[in-house]
Amino acid sequence: MTHKKIYLLNFVFATFVIAGNFHPTPDRDFDMIHSKIIVNIDLYAKSVEGNVTHDILILADKIDKIVLNTEDTHIESVEINGQNHNSFELSGNKLLIPLNRNYEMDEKITIVIDYKSQPKLGCYFVEPDSVYPGKHRQAWTQGEQMHNHHWVPLHDYPNDKSTFECILTVDKPFVAVSNGSLEKITNSKGKRTFYWKESAPMVSYLISFVVGEYQEIKDNSINTPVSYWVYPEHDRSDALRSFGHTPEMIRLFNDYLQFSYPFEKYDQIIIEDFMWGGMENITLSHMADRTMHKESAIPHHSSEWLVAHELAHQWFGDLLTTRNWANIWLNEGITSFMELIWAEHKYGYSEKEYYRFKELRATIYASRGRKPMVFFNYENSNDLFDANVYAKGAVVMNMLRNYIGEKPFQKAIQFYTKENAYKNVESYDLKKAFEETTGKNLYWFFDQWVYKPGLPELTVYHRFDKSKGGTIITVEQTQDTLFSSTFRLPVTILIDDGNINRFHVDIKKKKQEFFFESRKPKIVVFDEGYQIPKIIKHKKSDEELTFQLLNAPHVNDRISAAKEMGKKKNGRKFIKALFHSLYSDKFWGVRKEVASALAKMKLKGKETQIINLYHQESDARVKSEIMNLLDNLRGNELTSFLTEVILNEKNDYVVRSAVHSLSNVNEDTLMKNIDYILNRNSHNDIVRKAGISKLSSIKSDSNFLKLMELASYGGTTWNSRTTAVRGLESYIKDHPKIMDEMVQFLMDPNYRVRWIAVNTLCKYGGETELDQMMNIVSNDPLTQFEYSSGKHHLKKRMENPKSYPGGKRTPKKVLTKYFNELDRITRE
Incomplete structure (x- = not known):
C-alpha cells in the first residue's frame, strides 16, 4: 500500500512512541484452503449480499468451533458440510460457529455462509449528487489492514493464505473487476455477472473488487497480460501517460529477481475518493484517480513511482507476505527499495541516489519516534505505516546492498524470493536468506537496523x-x-x-x-x-564547504554542502558559490536543493539575476524552487514577473509556486488575480488550493466570507474544499462560531472534511464540541482513522493549555476524558 507521501503526515507524531499493547501473531486452529464468494453488489443500496464458501483444513488436535471475522453484516444462515447449522454467535468482530463434534487434525470442513453486509469499512460506495454530479458511481474495496471482513465473513489476519473465487453480479452498464483471471461473463435481466478466479494462494486482505463504469486499455507485455482500467472520459494516451512504464518495469523486476511475474495478469484500476495512493491487491492494484495527470503536471508529478511501488508489491507483499503487522516493513520497505532499482535502471545512478537521499531525510525524521522497524507494541496497526517502514526499509536494504556487494545482494534477494514464494515471512527469513547465500553473519546488521530503534x-x-x-x-x-x-x-x-x-x-x-x-x-x-x-x-571550513559544493563527485555530498551553507548565520558569504552551482551543476536535484538553501538568505539586489536564472533553467522542478528565492524581496519588477508566470505559465506546479511567492511580494496584486487563480483547473487542484490557502493567510473580512463560502458543500470542487475547511482554523480566534461549523462538518459526505473537523475540534474545541464530536463520529469508523492525530492535539493541550491560541479554555480533566476515549477506540 502506498501512503507515500502520506507517511509525511505521521512526522508530527514522530517525537514519541505510544506504548500500545503487545500484538503477537495470533494462533490458528485451521488453514483456509479455498474461498468462493458469490455476491450481488448494489451501488444504490450500498450493500453486498450473497454467500461465501470456505474450505478449511483443521490444524489443531481437536477443535469444536470455527471463529471467523465479520462486522456490519447480517448472517442469514450457516451450513457445515452440507448440513444447516444455525447455532452461530456474533461477538464483537467475531463469528463463532460451534461444530457438531470435535474435529481432529487434517480433517476438512466446508462452511457456507449466507449474509448481507452494509459495510462502513472495507467496501466503500461513491456516488454523484445534485451538488457534485460529476462524481463517478463506484464500489471498491480496501482490505488492508483487516477490513475485508466488513463485507465478507472470513479469517482476516495475514498469517494464512488461500485461493479465491469472486463471482460478482452488478447492474448494467457497470463492470466488476477483481483478482485473477476472468473466467466468464453472463448476462440476465439488466445485470451482469463477472466470474473471477485467483489460483495463487493469498492473504485475505488482498481480495478486492471494483465496480463502476470503466474502459479497459490493454498494453503490450511479454507473457503477462497488462491492462489499465480508466474512466470513459479518458483516452489511451491518458492511460499510458500514467501507467505506460508498467511492461518495462515487469521486465526489470523479472530480471532483477530472477522470478517471473507470478500471477495470471496485472491490472491497474483508478478509483475515486481513495484514502491512500495505491493498494497492491493481487493482480489488481487500486490506484487513486488523482494520479492521472496531463502534460502540465510533468515533471513534478509522475505516476511511475506509484506504479513501481504497487507492481513490486506483487512480489513483496503478495507472493511473499508478512506474517504479522509488526514485520510490515518486509512488504513496504523492500517495495520502496525496488523503486530505487527502477530509478537507477531508467534514469541513472544520480537520480537513484537523490531519490534515496529524500528517503534518508524521511528516515532521520521518523527516527525521533525511537521505534524499531519490527514493532509489536503498537496501538493500532495503521500507525505502523509510516516512514519508519517505507523510507527506512528502502534505506536499510540499500545499505545491505552496499555492504555485501551488488552480485551477492541480487543472489540473496533472488533466493529469498524463490525460497519463500507463496508463503508468509518475518524478518528472520530475510536474514536467513542473505546469510545462507553470502556466508556472512548479519546478526549485527539486523539487530541494529531492524530490531532496535534509533539512528547513530x-x-x-x-x-x-x-x-x-x-x-x-x-x-x-x-x-x-x-x-x-x-x-x-x-x-x-x-x-x-x-x-x-x-x-x-x-x-x-x-x-x-x-x-x-x-x-x-x-x-x-x-x-x-x-x-x-x-x-x-x-565541522568544515568555508573553503571546504565551497569546494565540496562545486566539486564533490556524489550528488548527495554537493547537496549536503548546500544545506550546511543554508544553516550558517553568516551564509551570505556563500551566495556567490551557491549561485554558481545553481547555474552550472548538471543534476537538477542539486540545483533544486541549492535554490532551497539560497531561499534562507538575504538576496536583496539579486532580483534581476533570479529572474534571468528562472528563464535559463530547463527543469520545471527547479523553476518552482527558484520562485522561493523571491519570497523576501519586493518591487514592481518582481510583481510583474510573478503575475506573468501565474497568467501564462503552463506548468501547474510552477504556477502554484508563483502564487505563494506573489503573496509575499505583493499581496494586493495577488488578491486582484484571486478569481483567476480560484478558477484555474490544475492537477489535483493545486493552483486553486494555493489560492484558497491565501484567503486564510491574508486575513480580511472579505477573505473570511469567501473562505466560508468555499468551505460550504458545493462551494468549490470536491478536492479543494478540504483546503478551505482547514483554512478556517486561522480565523477561529476572531470567529469562534467556526466551531459550530466544524461540528456540522463531522457529518459531511467528504470523509477528508470529517478528518479535518476531528483535528480542528481536538485542537480548539471545548467540552460541548468534544462531546458532540464523540456522539457523531462514534458510528463512523472511517473518521476514526484520524483519532491518533486527534489524540496528539489533545495531549498537547493537556500539557500546555496555550498550544492552540484561540481554542476554548478547557479543564485538563475534560481533555483527559476525551483523550482516553479516543485512546480506547484506537487501540486494537
Missing part, C-alpha cells in the same frame, strides 16, 4: 598532520544508548587532496581515530553519498 548520532573531526603526512579523522558516537546501541558502521571516507582517494573503514566503537596518508585535503567527506541514515556534526 556522530561527531566527526578531521585535521591534517603535516609532520605525519596525513589526515587524522576522529569519529564519536553520541546517541543515547538507552534507546539504541553503539552502531557498527562500514563507511567510505573520501579525501580529495588534488587526487580523489577513498578509504573503507568499519567503525565498531563509541570513539575511533583513523589516519590516512594524504596531502592537505581540500575536502573530507565522511560516508560518501550519505549512505547511512544518521545525525552528523562535521
